[in-house]
Amino acid sequence: MAEECNVLAVGVLEGNERSLARLISIIENKPENMSTVLPIIQSVLGRAYCIGFTGPPGAGKSSLINQVAQALNNKGHKIGIIAVDPTSPFSGGAFLGDRIRMQNQLDSDIFFRSMATRGSYGGLARATKDVIKLMDAFGNDFILVETVGVGQTELDVMQSTDTTVVVLVPEGGDSVQAMKAGLMEIADIFVINKSDRPGAEDVAIQLKAILQMNPNKQKKMPPILLTQSLDGLGVEELVGNLEEFKMRLEGAELENRRRRRGKNDFEETLRNIFIQEWRKLVQENSFINKKYHEAVEGNLDPYSAIRDIFPDGIISDKF
Amino acid sequence: MAEECNVLAVGVLEGNERSLARLISIIENKPENMSTVLPIIQSVLGRAYCIGFTGPPGAGKSSLINQVAQALNNKGHKIGIIAVDPTSPFSGGAFLGDRIRMQNQLDSDIFFRSMATRGSYGGLARATKDVIKLMDAFGNDFILVETVGVGQTELDVMQSTDTTVVVLVPEGGDSVQAMKAGLMEIADIFVINKSDRPGAEDVAIQLKAILQMNPNKQKKMPPILLTQSLDGLGVEELVGNLEEFKMRLEGAELENRRRRRGKNDFEETLRNIFIQEWRKLVQENSFINKKYHEAVEGNLDPYSAIRDIFPDGIISDKF
Numbered sequence: 001m002a003e004e005c006n007v008l009a010v011g012v013l014e015g016n017e018r019s020l021a022r023l024i025s026i027i028e029n030k031p032e033n034m035s036t037v038l039p040i041i042q043s044v045l046g047r048a049y050c051i052g053f054t055g056p057p058g059a060g061k062s063s064l065i066n067q068v069a070q071a072l073n074n075k076g077h078k079i080g081i082i083a084v085d086p087t088s089p090f091s092g093g094a095f096l097g098d099r100i101r102m103q104n105q106l107d108s109d110i111f112f113r114s115m116a117t118r119g120s121y122g123g124l125a126r127a128t129k130d131v132i133k134l135m136d137a138f139g140n141d142f143i144l145v146e147t148v149g150v151g152q153t154e155l156d157v158m159q160s161t162d163t164t165v166v167v168l169v170p171e172g173g174d175s176v177q178a179m180k181a182g183l184m185e186i187a188d189i190f191v192i193n194k195s196d197r198p199g200a201e202d203v204a205i206q207l208k209a210i211l212q213m214n215p216n217k218q219k220k221m222p223p224i225l226l227t228q229s230l231d232g233l234g235v236e237e238l239v240g241n242l243e244e245f246k247m248r249l250e251g252a253e254l255e256n257r258r259r260r261r262g263k264n265d266f267e268e269t270l271r272n273i274f275i276q277e278w279r280k281l282v283q284e285n286s287f288i289n290k291k292y293h294e295a296v297e298g299n300l301d302p303y304s305a306i307r308d309i310f311p312d313g314i315i316s317d318k319f
Numbered sequence: 320m321a322e323e324c325n326v327l328a329v330g331v332l333e334g335n336e337r338s339l340a341r342l343i344s345i346i347e348n349k350p351e352n353m354s355t356v357l358p359i360i361q362s363v364l365g366r367a368y369c370i371g372f373t374g375p376p377g378a379g380k381s382s383l384i385n386q387v388a389q390a391l392n393n394k395g396h397k398i399g400i401i402a403v404d405p406t407s408p409f410s411g412g413a414f415l416g417d418r419i420r421m422q423n424q425l426d427s428d429i430f431f432r433s434m435a436t437r438g439s440y441g442g443l444a445r446a447t448k449d450v451i452k453l454m455d456a457f458g459n460d461f462i463l464v465e466t467v468g469v470g471q472t473e474l475d476v477m478q479s480t481d482t483t484v485v486v487l488v489p490e491g492g493d494s495v496q497a498m499k500a501g502l503m504e505i506a507d508i509f510v511i512n513k514s515d516r517p518g519a520e521d522v523a524i525q526l527k528a529i530l531q532m533n534p535n536k537q538k539k540m541p542p543i544l545l546t547q548s549l550d551g552l553g554v555e556e557l558v559g560n561l562e563e564f565k566m567r568l569e570g571a572e573l574e575n576r577r578r579r580r581g582k583n584d585f586e587e588t589l590r591n592i593f594i595q596e597w598r599k600l601v602q603e604n605s606f607i608n609k610k611y612h613e614a615v616e617g618n619l620d621p622y623s624a625i626r627d628i629f630p631d632g633i634i635s636d637k638f
Contacts, residue, residue: 034622035622038620038621038622038623039620039622039623042617042619042620042623045617046617258617259615259616262614262615262616262617263615265614265621266611266614266615266621266624267594267597269621269622269625270594270597270621270625270633271590271593271594273625273633274590274593274633274634275586275589275590277632277633277634278586278589278634281634281638284638285638288638292585295581295584295585296578296581296582296585297578297581298361298364298365298577298581300361301357301358301361302357302584302585302588302589303353303354303357303358303588303592304357304358304361305585306588306589306592313596314589314592314593314596314633314634315593315596315597315600315633315634319600319603319604319607
């Protein structure tokens with residue numbers, strides 16, 4: 001497997017689309033293979049600019065992203081799209097239907113990939129981060145990430161993007177939902193899509209009022225744009241705003257965002273390696289195994305069990 | 320602080336309501352104090368039966384839980400309620416309004432506690448698990464946990480309950496949402512609340528059809544109940560179902576569920592202690608600090624950095 005990953009990673013660097021598709025599938029199923037892939041691609045990472053689109057289901061994000069991708073592509077940029085769908089496993093196929101349709105509409109020089117849960121929830125955000133890196137190494141100028149829904153997975157995914165667009169629709173309650181889900185804090189740009197429906201202006205005014213109450217003074221007030229993605233109205237303005245935001249961000253602020261991301265990435269990788277080692281150890285060491293099971297059965301609290309197993313700390317006595 | 324936690328934990332074991340309220344506040348803000356509290360309360364944990372209520376916002380969960388709590392309380396049970404609200408920090412106060420109203424309606428021998436995010440998302444599910452333990456130690460017979468919304472936090476919280484009730488309303492699309500969010504897999508009982516509205520029977524039939532497609536053969540088909548929580552219709556039947564479920568679960572299956580929870584609890588605690596040690600180490604050791612910053616800046620991939628720092632594994636050479 002490591003040998004195949006090596007070859008595929010080189011293929012990705014050369015811009016081979018099949019290598020990218022195959023490597024994504026491998027990483028989705030066995031993320032630990034990133035330990036082989038990353039050393040090969042690390043030095044080129046960071047060229048792609050990553051834009052996340054999130055918001056409640058039914059806001060028309062797919063068609064909006066389709067439009068944005070076309071517009072950026074027309075300007076000569078190479079585009080990757082990732083659609084993240086935390087659909088439950090047993091209903092997976094059906095919900096991906098509209099995404100498959102979207103795929104056919106897109107030009108063939110826009111690389112599209114849809115990702116669904118493979119049983120484990122926490123794994124989806126992690127896999128998405130890895131796929132963003134692979135698409136970056138592939139040479140994309142822009143990577144557009146769409147999430148379905150407004151939960152924790154979505155927030156985690158948005159931590160890996162350079163810009164976050166929150167897409168709402170005019171129907172009341174949407175902005176309240178977005179606020180509850182914590183989307184207000186992460187939005188760089190708001191889009192009210194399907195703005196031909198009644199109430200679009202009202203929602204924009206409400207949203208502005210809510211944002212002005214926001215005590216986060218360091219952040220510039222995010223623009224609120226109206227779009228109708230089905231006939232492309234407002235998409236040009238959105239692309240203009242995205243480009244402006246990108247330009248404004250480049251330099252110190254972009255470095256800061258990416259450094260923060262680098263820290264999260266590192267700790268996540270460290271935690272994953274640690275827990276793998278731990279699970280192996282618990283199989284092999286009978287004293288540890290005994291203490292562990294006392295804790296699992298509730299006969300000993302976890303803190304006491306960990307103190308018994310590692311009296312001098314888990315890593316401290318190595319240094 | 321450790322001294323105060325000691326005293327409060329003993330107070331909680333004696334059923335002192337003020338000690339419980341104070342200790343919950345401490346743990347919400349500084350969860351690491353559980354390392355002092357848990358050894359004191361561990362031996363009595365597991366007496367309380369914990370029921371989670373989840374589902375989309377606006378399904379009337381609060382008033383339903385209110386009714387269920389009253390009904391169980393009338394049968395002589397001691398009840399604790401935890402309302403988990405992953406509201407964004409800057410809008411926190413307003414959304415808790417209806418919960419505060421609910422609190423006033425409740426009998427004083429039902430202990431009610433509302434929990435909101437304190438800045439960090441992942442922390443809310445963890446804090447809720449801790450509060451469940453404190454309420455268990457307090458001597459509650461039943462702990463009812465309400466979550467607002469259908470995201471990852473909610474799924475994490477539901478992993479800590481013995482029974483999960485998914486509450487929907489007749490309006491179409493709700494069950495699709497529940498399915499997307501992964502609620503289908505975790506539901507032990509479905510409730511269609513506000514069942515006086517049109518479409519309640521249709522949703523029940525749809526839901527049943529979806530559940531019959533579920534390949535999870537080991538699990539019994541969850542009952543689907545109709546309620547109108549505002550005037551208490553169907554609440555008696557729900558309580559009857561909860562009691563029946565509890566009886567059926569007691570024995571091997573309940574042990575299994577709690578053992579699974581014990582495993583998750585243990586690993587989470589282990590990971591938290593590990594990462595604290597790591598952060599201290601990175602401050603103190605200049606070689607580690609250098610490698611860490613190379614990775615954070617993107618000049619070295621995390622896997623290579625971790626291999627450089629821990630050439631013999633993170634914990635393996637201690638054993």
